[in-house]
Amino acid sequence: MMRKRGRRKSEKKINNLLSCGKAEAADQMNPIIGVILIGVQSERSPLSVFKRDNDALRLIIRIVQDWWAEHVRRTDMPEKLNRSRFFTPIPAGIFVLPRKIPFPPPLMDEHGSPVPVSINMMPFRMSASHNRNIRPQQEVSTDVLLLDVLPERLKRYAPIVAECLGRVPREWGKVGYITVHESFVEEGQTQRRPGLHIESPGVIAPKAHMHGYHRFICWGGGRFGTRVPADLDEHGVINMHGGIFVASNMADTCRVWDCLIEEHGEVVGHLGDISHMREAIGGNEAGVSLGAGEICWMTDRTPHESLPQPKAGFRQFFRLVTSELSAWYEEHNTPSELGVEPGCEVVKGNKFLNA
8 A cells, every 4th residue: 555655646746747847857856767867868878769758758767666666675564573483583674662761961061061972883892791691681780780881971871772782682792883972953953864774885895794694784784583582581572683773862853664675785875875765665654753762773774864853952862783784984983982993894984985
């Protein structure tokens, strides 16, 4: 049903665009379709044979859009947790943890104003012990013990980190990557990277370390658990393997979709951009807008985007990327204040220019 509604909306948009000049249409549509329409106008392009054939253009655009849709695997079925296949991962793009968690107070200056903090992908050891066999549920107080592995500015985030690690027991003791971004954001602005995207850019970086099942560059990986006992916690709740956890103290500033982009190397743009696939994933109405304090687990193939802030305020953003990372960008990321090295290839240079 979602795909039929999306198709009708897409057909209407195509007709509206083709009713105006093709150069004007190229400016209004997504970049990939725009390239097709610009190519139609260029005498040097083989697409110029369709200059006066709107029916053929509609067919070409529809083929491209269907190609994108074929790479979307919907995982938002409510019955997904009741599957009987015990030994295979349950398809899931997101899982919102049932318990909201309060964010810590921001750091304050001598005038009583919140101090901005910007820490991006800082490596840290996801354990309070060098013994990797120790699991969070075996510790007396996980969040207290995590104080030893977090730098001073981030110790206040130990309870949130503990909440996440409790869901990925296989990550305990490995190197993870923490991001904390705290800053004042004006109404209508986004604090984080704007635009619909996934975290895995799809392309394999030279000499990057690949992780197990993942054939593309990893940025957290992520698989929902099976229903075997090893993947269940003491309450029978399914745990996850790897992935990414995100949360914010501001509601409606992040939207996620419960689906996966499969074989994403064939369809993603620059740095995982999938803005051209918005209709293929069901449009904005198919997304989930996260509430304040909600922790969302997702994969690095899960569509998501930052949203313009509904009202001005001091936003606190938290992210934990688990150990399955193929490349750590030295120019953009924050080195550990405790001497922990990234557990992957360290890449020099600007990823926004070189990707």
